Amino acid sequence: MLxxxxxxxxxxxxxxxxxxxxxxxxxxxxxxxxxxxxxxNVIAYLFLGGIMGGTGLITMLAGRSSIPADRRLSRTxxxxxxxxxxxxxxxxISHLGRxxxxxxxxxxxxxxxxxxxxxWGLVLYSGAAGGNVLxxxxxxxxxPRWLRIFAPPVLEPLQALLGAFTAGYTGVLISAxxxxxxxxxxxxIPALSVCSGLAGACALNTILAIVSGNxxxxxxxxxxxxxxxxxxxxxxxxFRRHAGALGKPMFEGKRGRRLRDFxxxxxxAIPLLLNVMGAVLPMPKSLRNARSVxxxxxxxxxxxxxxxxxxxxxxxxxxxxxxxxxxxx
Amino acid sequence: MANGFFTxxxxxxxxxxxxxxCKQWNELPSDGLAFTGMSYDNTLRLSGTTWRHVAFVEDxxxxxxxxxxxxxxxxxxxxxxxxxxxxxxxxxxxxxxxxGDVYIQPDVCNGxxxxxxxxxxxxxxxxEPFKPSAAKAAEYNTATLDRxxxxxGALQSHGGIAGKCTLCYDRQRLGFxxxxxxxxxxxxxxxxxVDDLKARxxxxxxxxxxxxxxxxxxxxxxxxSVGDLNAFFLLTQPPxxxxxxxxxxxxxxxxxxxYAAAAxAAAAxAxxxxxxxxxx
Numbered sequence: 001m002l003x004x005x006x007x008x009x010x011x012x013x014x015x016x017x018x019x020x021x022x023x024x025x026x027x028x029x030x031x032x033x034x035x036x037x038x039x040x041n042v043i044a045y046l047f048l049g050g051i052m053g054g055t056g057l058i059t060m061l062a063g064r065s066s067i068p069a070d071r072r073l074s075r076t077x078x079x080x081x082x083x084x085x086x087x088x089x090x091x092x093i094s095h096l097g098r099x100x101x102x103x104x105x106x107x108x109x110x111x112x113x114x115x116x117x118x119x120w121g122l123v124l125y126s127g128a129a130g131g132n133v134l135x136x137x138x139x140x141x142x143x144p145r146w147l148r149i150f151a152p153p154v155l156e157p158l159q160a161l162l163g164a165f166t167a168g169y170t171g172v173l174i175s176a177x178x179x180x181x182x183x184x185x186x187x188x189i190p191a192l193s194v195c196s197g198l199a200g201a202c203a204l205n206t207i208l209a210i211v212s213g214n215x216x217x218x219x220x221x222x223x224x225x226x227x228x229x230x231x232x233x234x235x236x237x238x239f240r241r242h243a244g245a246l247g248k249p250m251f252e253g254k255r256g257r258r259l260r261d262f263x264x265x266x267x268x269a270i271p272l273l274l275n276v277m278g279a280v281l282p283m284p285k286s287l288r289n290a291r292s293v294x295x296x297x298x299x300x301x302x303x304x305x306x307x308x309x310x311x312x313x314x315x316x317x318x319x320x321x322x323x324x325x326x327x328x329x
Numbered sequence: 330m331a332n333g334f335f336t337x338x339x340x341x342x343x344x345x346x347x348x349x350x351c352k353q354w355n356e357l358p359s360d361g362l363a364f365t366g367m368s369y370d371n372t373l374r375l376s377g378t379t380w381r382h383v384a385f386v387e388d389x390x391x392x393x394x395x396x397x398x399x400x401x402x403x404x405x406x407x408x409x410x411x412x413x414x415x416x417x418x419x420x421x422x423x424x425x426x427x428x429g430d431v432y433i434q435p436d437v438c439n440g441x442x443x444x445x446x447x448x449x450x451x452x453x454x455x456x457e458p459f460k461p462s463a464a465k466a467a468e469y470n471t472a473t474l475d476r477x478x479x480x481x482g483a484l485q486s487h488g489g490i491a492g493k494c495t496l497c498y499d500r501q502r503l504g505f506x507x508x509x510x511x512x513x514x515x516x517x518x519x520x521x522x523v524d525d526l527k528a529r530x531x532x533x534x535x536x537x538x539x540x541x542x543x544x545x546x547x548x549x550x551x552x553x554s555v556g557d558l559n560a561f562f563l564l565t566q567p568p569x570x571x572x573x574x575x576x577x578x579x580x581x582x583x584x585x586x587x588y589a590a591a592a593x594a595a596a597a598x599a600x601x602x603x604x605x606x607x608x609x
Binding site: 024025026027028030031032033034035036037038057058061062064065070095096097098099101102104105107108110112113114115116119160164167168169171172173174175176177178179182183186187188189190191193194195198220223224227228231314318321324325327328329 | 365367368370373374384386413416417418419420421422437438439440441442443445446447448449450451452453454455456458488489490491567569570571572573574575576577578580581582583584586587588589590591592593594595597598599601602603605606607
């Protein structure tokens with residue numbers, strides 16, 4: 001049971017369904033709030049959308065570098081962005097109660113609705129990613145060179161900016177609700193979404209770089225991933241402290257252990273350790289790459305579990321009337 | 330000027346005529362036959378297809394005195410001044426209509442479900458997608474107009490979208506009183522101009538207090554971010570006893586902090602990234 005300070009309401013006893021050990025008045029312990037209906041497809045979108053956004057940032061960072069290997073990384077990242085931008089809409093559409101009406105999302109632009117802004121962010125991101133891929137295809141002489149006019153230089157930073165938005169808005173979206181756990185995380189969840197999105201993007205691009213035989217920039221990707229992952233771990237620990245009793249559905253019990261094992265330890269601490277080992281210990285290239293791929297796979301799994309925990313713990317939080325009666329301001 | 334409901338719980342006798350009238354007029358399916366053991370409440374909550382819900386608060390004792398007191402409340406969508414569902418809706422399906430009420434346009438809603446966790450009162454919910462068995466579907470093409478077919482026909486057009494009280498938009502347009510208020514035998518549910526209703530409600534509270542009843546209005550002169558409620562209540566117990574939040578919070582008030590935190594995180598990581606990928 002959640003611990004609550006005694007309220008003036010507690011002077012009143014004897015309401016139906018009230019028992020001595022209950023933390024306050026309620027209506028037969030019935031939930032106040034409705035549970036969000038979002039399932040695996042929304043969780044997968046939160047995860048892949050974050051990676052897509054982070055990949056947009058990597059596209060610009062590596063693209064600005066003077067090292068040829070970094071520019072090759074930027075090219076790979078552009079193709080990956082476009083692929084992710086193609087996977088995400090079907091995920092979002094499949095979660096709708098009326099999927100055939102998905103275009104209704106594009107009727108209006110609504111600044112008050114993070115979901116509306118997010119859909120437009122996704123649309124614009126896809127456009128920028130498409131333009132940048134077109135540019136690379138022209139550079140590779142797969143497509144006619146004049147097609148580069150569709151990718152002015154501003155498109156790269158634009159994709160990075162839109163990427164930061166798509167990685168972060170999902171956190172704003174879930175925390176701008178009445179669900180006590182999510183509302184309590186109004187600062188932590190959006191920042192966590194950005195950090196986890198970029199860490200996941202570094203992991204994905206590490207794997208892609210190694211697979212495409214361009215392992216020189218991997219060391220830099222891993223350093224950026226370490227920064228993002230450390231920020232993520234710090235934010236998680238701070239959110240746990242900040243949420244207090246409201247954080248119980250996320251940080252305690254079976255789900256709390258899962259978050260600890262797969263995200264905090266498996267998805268952040270172990271990859272960090274592997275990265276430090278790679279930087280310090282001398283090892284043959286094949287072993288070094290195998291270590292990078294393993295660390296990246298663990299990071300990606302941890303990122304998925306984080307999003308899954310957000311959504312599933314939010315459902316539990318919605319079911320607790322005493323938490324919902326004290327809605328965080 | 331907005332139209333709304335004044336629900337006076339001191340007059341409610343728990344007959345559930347409002348629930349039935351709402352279901353009939355709006356062609357909503359039944360909630361099935363269940364026994365919850367939670368007083369005489371077998372529907373328990375508002376849902377996508379239950380737009381009036383009578384809560385039964387059955388007191389066994391007050392302090393040391395054992396009394397036999399009932400408190401019934403017919404709950405409904407509050408049609409908030411600042412509505413969380415309406416702000417969250419990405420398609421613009423949820424609008425404020427010409428009567429000042431929050432209305433879901435059923436032909437626009439695409440069932441994204443964002444309004445559901447955005448309601449601080451837990452009112453709106455998604456209606457199950459309509460998936461009849463093959464045998465049932467064939468029956469719909471041939472069956473006569475029986476009651477079940479009517480209500481499942483309504484589900485056919487409303488399955489998969491969000492549902493809640495429309496404040497009988499259609500009846501209001503025809504100049505009729507909403508079905509629940511019309512059916513209420515004790516005028517516990519009163520319909521009308523919200524300002525008139527508020528004046529009436531304040532007088533009622535005064536009179537009840539003179540008689541020693543601890544009456545208070547819920548949803549009038551509110552200082553919360555949700556503001557006043559077009560469907561407000563007269564209560565005799567703390568709001569939580571009726572499953573109402575004492576201080577509802579408008580979810581969109583969390584957005585500025587959220588966007589700022591995300592932007593800060595992104596900027597910090599971008600700076601780190603620029604330093605790492607500087608080239609040499």
